[in-house]
Amino acid sequence: MSPRVLMYTTAVCPYCIRAKQLLKARGVSEIEEIRIDLDPEQRDEMMQKTKRRTVPQIYIGDTHVGGCDDLVALDAGGGLVPLLAGGA
Numbered sequence: 391m392s393p394r395v396l397m398y399t400t401a402v403c404p405y406c407i408r409a410k411q412l413l414k415a416r417g418v419s420e421i422e423e424i425r426i427d428l429d430p431e432q433r434d435e436m437m438q439k440t441k442r443r444t445v446p447q448i449y450i451g452d453t454h455v456g457g458c459d460d461l462v463a464l465d466a467g468g469g470l471v472p473l474l475a476g477g478a
Contacts, residue, residue, distance in 0.1 A: 393451030393476055395420070398436040400427040405458035406446040412461060413448075416474055450474060 395418050399406040410421060426433035426445060440447045440454060448455040450473050455461050464470045 392418070392474055393453075394422060394449075395474075396422045396424065396449040398424045398426050398432070398440075398445050398447040400425065400445050403445050405444075409446045409448060409458040409461050412458075412465060412470075413474075416465070416470055418474060451476070 395413060397406065397409065413421060424432050424436070426436055436445075436447055437443055440456075442457070444457055446458055448457070448461055453473060455464060455473075461470070464473070
């Protein structure tokens with residue numbers, strides 16, 4: 391079973407869209423999105439958990455991947471597919 395993919399997003403974030411496209415290209419069929427533009431409390435929670443203010447903030451299982459650039463770098467380094475397969 392593949393790990394849960396959670397992404398803090400906003401409605402009109404091009405980096406969020408790019409990150410979702412990459413994840414779907416790597417076989418992720420379900421992304422749990424938390425829209426921080428709709429719920430300020432969720433933004434506060436995201437900032438407390440990640441120590442970052444920008445979106446997207448992406449978690450794969452318990453691993454905080456970071457933002458879109460971090461996700462792209464992880465993929466380029468060959469680490470995304472194993473992480474999505476349940477490895478660490």
